Amino acid sequence: MKQKIKKLSNEVNAFKFESSDDVENFRIKYLSKKGLINSCFDDFKSVSPKDKKEIGKLLNQLKISAQKKVEGYNSKETNTKNHKKTINDITKPGEIISEGSRHPISIVRNRIVEIFSNIGFTISEGPEIEDDWHNFTALNLPEHHPARDMQDTFFIEKNPDYLLRTHTSSVQVRFMENNNPPIRTISPGRVYRNEAISARSHCFFHQIEGLCIDEDISFADLKQTLEYFTTELFGKSEIRFRPSYFPFTEPSAEVDVYWGLNNETDHKMTKGTGWLEIMGCGMVDPNVLKNCNIDHEKYTGFAFGLGIDRIALLLHQIDDIRLLSENDIRFLKQFRSSF
């Protein structure tokens, strides 16, 4: 048996490949199911137990060296083929490399991040899987608070609760726990709500949270900041605040920007009112500051949260939110941006 393996080994080593046909013949002769090496493996069954170890090793070495020989030839072959292809015809005009495009969500997010960075806001992020404390309790939404129903939550685990965050306000809490005022930060991210999917709403979407905490921050600062923001983003500075309710801000408001009623699209987009709702905001509730170990006697602040998807739909006049997550290349190719 040893003799036989040795003989085969020599044959394998001496075999010269001149063409891919040679390789195929070699493969059939030695490596195929009925090939010579496999027939040795059949004989191996009758080898005496004391020789098994040594002969087994030799056999495996033989098989591996035969396989390597074939692989070595094949990879050399593809290398030279590729090489030939690239230098085939140097007079040929260059191939057009099509430029990628950014996703509309990224375009809007990057633009908003830029606008706030310009006035000194830092960027912060938090996890999409959150615990109850950061998504609800610390935000002044204790257990059994009816406002928890405002946000249909996807729970991952109960007791202790883990969930998919329903808003980026959870990042406010994380940021305040880990940083001292003055704080100026925005937190972009994906959020999840257990809602029926339609042209208007999806079970996941994107928000940007804003948080500013310092001494003597007032509603006037919030107003100024948002006016600056809408002027930069939409080129429109007329905004209005409608009283609203969020457990983590007091007072709370929803912000509309005056879009105008100049044409049919304006009428459609603003439902004939000229106003577009763009975000929720308010002065951070002192209870939230307390929960995050910030001195609520000394500091005040404002927070806001806006939906990126909605703004992307508005800016690009897209009428179905589902297009944003379907990855249809014909849709995505239409967006060009330097952001």
Ligand code: PHE
């Ligand atoms: N978290 C709120 C929402 O998702 C938005 C918000 C953020 C409101 C910050 C006020 C302050 O609807």
